[in-house]
Amino acid sequence: MTDLPLFGDVLQQYVNRSAYTAGQLSRLSGIPKTTIVSWLNGQVQKPQTADGLTQLAKILHLNKQETESLLHAAGHLPHPKRTAVTNSSAPFQAVPKLPYFSGRERLIAQIEATILDAGQENIVCLHGMGGVGKTALAAELAYRLRPSFPDGVLWLEMNRTGPMAALATMAHGYGLDVSPFADVAGRARAVSQLLADKQFLLVLDDVQRSAEIADILPTTPGCTVLITTRRRDLAAAIGGQRFEIRPFSAEEDDALNLFHCLLQRDFDNDEKEALWQIAELLGYLPLALAIAASRLAYEPGWHVADFLARLQQTAVSLDVLTFEDLSVQRxxxxxxxxxxxxxxxxxxxxxxxxxxxxxxxxxxxxxxxxxxxxxxxxxxxxxxxxxxxxxxxxxxxxxxxxxxxxxxxxxxxPENGRVEAEQNYVRYYLSHVQSDLAAAFQDVALFREALRLAERHKLWSEFLYGLEAAYPALQFSLSPKELERLLQSAESVAERLGQTEVVIWCRLRRVALARHQAAVPTISETLRSLTVLTREPRLARYRPAVCLAKGKTAVSNGNWIAANQYYEEGVHLAQTGSPSPHVLIDLWQAQGNLARWRGQQETAVSLYQQALSLAQQTQDPFRLATLYDHLAWLAIEQDDYDAADAAGTQGMAIAEKMGHRERLAILYNTLAVVRHHQGDWAESQRYQQAGFDYARSLHLKAHAASIAANRGGLAWQKGRVAQAEQFWQESDLLAQQSQDVNNLVNVRLYRAGKYLQAEQYVKSLMQYRAVLAALPPQASRTSCGYGKGSLGIVQSLLGLGQKNAARPYLMASLTAFARVDLPMVAEIRRLALSLQIDLEDIPQF
The missing domain is CATH 1.10.10.10 (Winged helix-like DNA-binding domain superfamily/Winged helix DNA-binding domain)
Incomplete structure (x- = not known):
C-alpha cells in the first residue's frame, strides 16, 4: 500500500509555489495566522472542516486536481483518480488580487482598451517606482481580463525566476513536461510550439532587464504580454504601449478609499482630515498607505490622530512603515x-x-x-x-x-562634501532670486532652506540680500512667526555689520507684518525708531517709505485723514528726493486705494494711471500686474465689465509672461467675477478653480481664503446655498491657518455681508460677532475691521428688532469711523438718529 502524502507537506508545496507568507495568507483568507502555521508545520494533520482549505485553495490558485489533492491529504475526500491536466482546463496562474484594491479606474479602462484591441500582438508595459502598486494593478487586470483569454493567464515572477524555470512554469500550465530540454533554446522552442495556437495573457512581473525575458517572450499572434517593471527604458517593451504608474493623486479619493477598504468603516470629518494629512506625508504611495491602514486596522491601541502624530514627530520614519513582510524601505x-x-x-x-x-x-x-x-x-x-x-x-x-x-x-x-554642497546651495539660490523673482514664487521652499543654511554657515551677505530679494514670495508663503524670526535675525546681523539701510528695510517689513496681525504697540514703537533713523541726511531717501508705512498703519487704525496726509508727504518727498521709483509707485497705488474706498472713483483712476505709467517706465512687471488688477476691480465697482475684462486680461498676460503665479491666482479670481457679471458662469467657475489651485499649490493660504470666500459669494448669488456655505467654511479655515488677522476679518465680513443682504439676520449677527472675535485684544477700537464689525452687528440686531441691544455697537462704530470720510458715514448717522443717539456725544464727528 502506498503511503499518502502528509497534509502539511502538500500544503507547503503549494504555499512555496505561491511565495506567500503565512501572514499574507491570513490577511487574504481571514484564517488565523496561528492556524495556518499549525497546518504547515504538521501540528494539525486533519482540519475540522474543508471550508478554510477551499478558501485557501482559491487564494493559492490551485486547479481542480490540486484542490482535490489538498483536500484528500487533509482527509476530506476519497483518493482522486490521477488524471493529467488537459488543454480544456485553461491555467490561471495570477497571484491573488488585493481585496482592498481601489482606484485607478480611468487608467484600468485605458489599459484594458489597449489589451483588447483586436488583431494586434500586444506588449503592454506598466512602469513606476517601487511601492506604487504595479503588481497589484497587473493582478486586478488579470482577473478582469480572464474571460477574454480562453486559453488562460500565465504569471511569472521574474525577480525570483530564471528563464529555464519560467519556461517550465509556462509549459506546466498546459500539462507539458519540458524537463528533458536541458538548454534554454530547446526549451523555448518546445514552449513556442505548445503556445502557437493559443490565445492567452502572459504577465511578466518585476522585470529588471530585457535579457531576463528575451527567451520567454512568445511570438504567437494570440498572446498579450503584460510587463511590470521599475525601468522606463526597458528595451523589451519598445514598440509596445507604456503606462506610467504614479502614486495616487491628491485631487482624487483613491487614498481615502483604500483606508476605507482596509479599516472597513466610515470616518468622521476630523478623521478624514487626519487621513488626508497621513496620505500627504506618505506621498500618496499605495504601499505606504496600505501599511498605515493595516497598522490602524490590526494593531491594538492605534487611533488615526495618534498615527498622524507619530508620523509628524518622526519626520515620516521608515520604521513606522513596516507591517509583517511589507516594508517601504525594503x-x-x-x-x-x-x-x-x-x-x-x-x-x-x-x-x-x-x-x-x-x-x-x-x-x-x-x-x-x-x-x-x-x-x-x-x-x-x-x-x-x-x-x-x-x-x-x-x-x-x-x-x-x-x-x-x-x-x-x-x-x-562625506561630511566635507555636504558642507561644501550646502554653501554652494546657498550661493546658487540666493543669487538666482536676485535676477529672477518668479523663481522665488515657484521654489519658495528651496529659498527658505537656502536662508536657513546661510544662517547655519554664517554666510551673512548672502543671507541679507537673499532675504530682501526673496521676500515678495516669502511674505505670502511663510507663517508670520517664521517671517518675524527671519526679519529679527536679519536686523540683528545688519546692526552688527553696520548696515543701517538693511536695518530700515527689516523694520519696514516688520511694521507691515505687525499690521496684518493688528499688533498696534509693536507698530508704534518700530515706526518711531524708523522716524529717528531716517532723520540722518544720508538715509533721507528712505523717508517716503516710512511715510507709506505710516499711512497704511493709519488706514488700519481707521484714521484715513491722517493716512492721506502721510501719503501726500511721502509723494512730495519722493518727487523731490531720490528714492527708489518703486516707493513712488506704491504711494500712488495706496492713494488710489484710499480714494476708491472713499468713493472718489475719478481720483482713484488718475492715481492708478500715474503709478501704471511709472511701472511701465521702470519695467516692473509685478507692480504692473497688481495695478491692472486694481483697475479691474475699480471698473467692476462701476459696472463697466468690458473695461474690467481688458484690465484683468492685461494683468494676466504680464503675470503669465513673467511666471508670477501669485499674481495669477489673484487675477484669475478677478476675471472670475468679471465672467460672472458677463453671464458666463462656466468660464467663471473655471477661473475660480484655476485661481484657487494656483494659491493652494503655492501654499498661499491667505490668497486661497480670499478666493474661496469669493467663490462662496458667486455660488450664493446663483442660489447654490449649500455650495456657498462649503466654500465659506473652507475660506474661514484657510484664513485661520494663514495667521493673517486682516485676512480672517475680511473673509468674515464678506460672508456676513451676504447674509445681511439676504436678511438672514441671525447668521449675519453670528458672523459679525466672529469678526470682532478675530481681532486681538490689543487691536485698535478705531480700526476699520472693528468699525465694520460693530456696524454689521447694529444692522443685524435692528433686523431682529433688538433696538436697545444695538445702541452700544452703534456707538462703537461711530467711534471707529469718526476719522473716516466714507460713504457709509451717512448710513451711520441715519442709524444714530433712528436710535436717538446724539452725535454731539462723539467729538470727532
Whole structure:
C-alpha cells in the first residue's frame, strides 16, 4: 500500500509555489495566522472542516486536481483518480488580487482598451517606482481580463525566476513536461510550439532587464504580454504601449478609499482630515498607505490622530512603515542597492533639495559637477524610477518622492562634501532670486532652506540680500512667526555689520507684518525708531517709505485723514528726493486705494494711471500686474465689465509672461467675477478653480481664503446655498491657518455681508460677532475691521428688532469711523438718529 502524502507537506508545496507568507495568507483568507502555521508545520494533520482549505485553495490558485489533492491529504475526500491536466482546463496562474484594491479606474479602462484591441500582438508595459502598486494593478487586470483569454493567464515572477524555470512554469500550465530540454533554446522552442495556437495573457512581473525575458517572450499572434517593471527604458517593451504608474493623486479619493477598504468603516470629518494629512506625508504611495491602514486596522491601541502624530514627530520614519513582510524601505532598497557606488552617492546628494523639485543646473552647481555628467546621471535615475521628472517650458525639473527622500538620506555622504554642497546651495539660490523673482514664487521652499543654511554657515551677505530679494514670495508663503524670526535675525546681523539701510528695510517689513496681525504697540514703537533713523541726511531717501508705512498703519487704525496726509508727504518727498521709483509707485497705488474706498472713483483712476505709467517706465512687471488688477476691480465697482475684462486680461498676460503665479491666482479670481457679471458662469467657475489651485499649490493660504470666500459669494448669488456655505467654511479655515488677522476679518465680513443682504439676520449677527472675535485684544477700537464689525452687528440686531441691544455697537462704530470720510458715514448717522443717539456725544464727528 502506498503511503499518502502528509497534509502539511502538500500544503507547503503549494504555499512555496505561491511565495506567500503565512501572514499574507491570513490577511487574504481571514484564517488565523496561528492556524495556518499549525497546518504547515504538521501540528494539525486533519482540519475540522474543508471550508478554510477551499478558501485557501482559491487564494493559492490551485486547479481542480490540486484542490482535490489538498483536500484528500487533509482527509476530506476519497483518493482522486490521477488524471493529467488537459488543454480544456485553461491555467490561471495570477497571484491573488488585493481585496482592498481601489482606484485607478480611468487608467484600468485605458489599459484594458489597449489589451483588447483586436488583431494586434500586444506588449503592454506598466512602469513606476517601487511601492506604487504595479503588481497589484497587473493582478486586478488579470482577473478582469480572464474571460477574454480562453486559453488562460500565465504569471511569472521574474525577480525570483530564471528563464529555464519560467519556461517550465509556462509549459506546466498546459500539462507539458519540458524537463528533458536541458538548454534554454530547446526549451523555448518546445514552449513556442505548445503556445502557437493559443490565445492567452502572459504577465511578466518585476522585470529588471530585457535579457531576463528575451527567451520567454512568445511570438504567437494570440498572446498579450503584460510587463511590470521599475525601468522606463526597458528595451523589451519598445514598440509596445507604456503606462506610467504614479502614486495616487491628491485631487482624487483613491487614498481615502483604500483606508476605507482596509479599516472597513466610515470616518468622521476630523478623521478624514487626519487621513488626508497621513496620505500627504506618505506621498500618496499605495504601499505606504496600505501599511498605515493595516497598522490602524490590526494593531491594538492605534487611533488615526495618534498615527498622524507619530508620523509628524518622526519626520515620516521608515520604521513606522513596516507591517509583517511589507516594508517601504525594503521596496526602495531593491532599486538603489543595485546602483554603482558613484550613482548611490549622486542619489544621496539629491536629498539636499529636501524632496522639492530641482533642475539639472542646480544639481551641477551645488555639487560642482559637469552639467553633461549631471544630466546623464539624472536620466539614469529617472529611467530606474528613482526620481520623477516633469518637463517645463524652460527646463526639466526633477524630484525625489518624500519617502524615497527619507530612505536615501541614510546613504553615506562625506561630511566635507555636504558642507561644501550646502554653501554652494546657498550661493546658487540666493543669487538666482536676485535676477529672477518668479523663481522665488515657484521654489519658495528651496529659498527658505537656502536662508536657513546661510544662517547655519554664517554666510551673512548672502543671507541679507537673499532675504530682501526673496521676500515678495516669502511674505505670502511663510507663517508670520517664521517671517518675524527671519526679519529679527536679519536686523540683528545688519546692526552688527553696520548696515543701517538693511536695518530700515527689516523694520519696514516688520511694521507691515505687525499690521496684518493688528499688533498696534509693536507698530508704534518700530515706526518711531524708523522716524529717528531716517532723520540722518544720508538715509533721507528712505523717508517716503516710512511715510507709506505710516499711512497704511493709519488706514488700519481707521484714521484715513491722517493716512492721506502721510501719503501726500511721502509723494512730495519722493518727487523731490531720490528714492527708489518703486516707493513712488506704491504711494500712488495706496492713494488710489484710499480714494476708491472713499468713493472718489475719478481720483482713484488718475492715481492708478500715474503709478501704471511709472511701472511701465521702470519695467516692473509685478507692480504692473497688481495695478491692472486694481483697475479691474475699480471698473467692476462701476459696472463697466468690458473695461474690467481688458484690465484683468492685461494683468494676466504680464503675470503669465513673467511666471508670477501669485499674481495669477489673484487675477484669475478677478476675471472670475468679471465672467460672472458677463453671464458666463462656466468660464467663471473655471477661473475660480484655476485661481484657487494656483494659491493652494503655492501654499498661499491667505490668497486661497480670499478666493474661496469669493467663490462662496458667486455660488450664493446663483442660489447654490449649500455650495456657498462649503466654500465659506473652507475660506474661514484657510484664513485661520494663514495667521493673517486682516485676512480672517475680511473673509468674515464678506460672508456676513451676504447674509445681511439676504436678511438672514441671525447668521449675519453670528458672523459679525466672529469678526470682532478675530481681532486681538490689543487691536485698535478705531480700526476699520472693528468699525465694520460693530456696524454689521447694529444692522443685524435692528433686523431682529433688538433696538436697545444695538445702541452700544452703534456707538462703537461711530467711534471707529469718526476719522473716516466714507460713504457709509451717512448710513451711520441715519442709524444714530433712528436710535436717538446724539452725535454731539462723539467729538470727532
Amino acid at each position: 521596496s526602495f532598497a531593491l532599486s538603489y542597492e543595485q546602483l554603482p557606488a558613484h550613482l548611490q552617492q549622486f542619489l544621496a546628494g539629491l536629498t539636499i533639495f529636501g524632496g522639492h523639485s530641482f533642475t539639472d543646473t542646480a544639481v551641477a552647481t551645488v555639487h560642482n559637477l559637469p552639467l553633461i555628467e549631471t544630466q546623464d546621471s539624472l536620466r539614469t535615475l529617472h529611467n530606474l524610477s528613482l526620481i520623477q521628472a516633469q518637463a517645463g517650458e524652460a527646463d526639466t525639473r526633477y524630484q525625489l518622492h518624500p519617502l524615497l527622500q527619507a530612505c536615501v538620506q541614510k546613504l553615506p555622504m
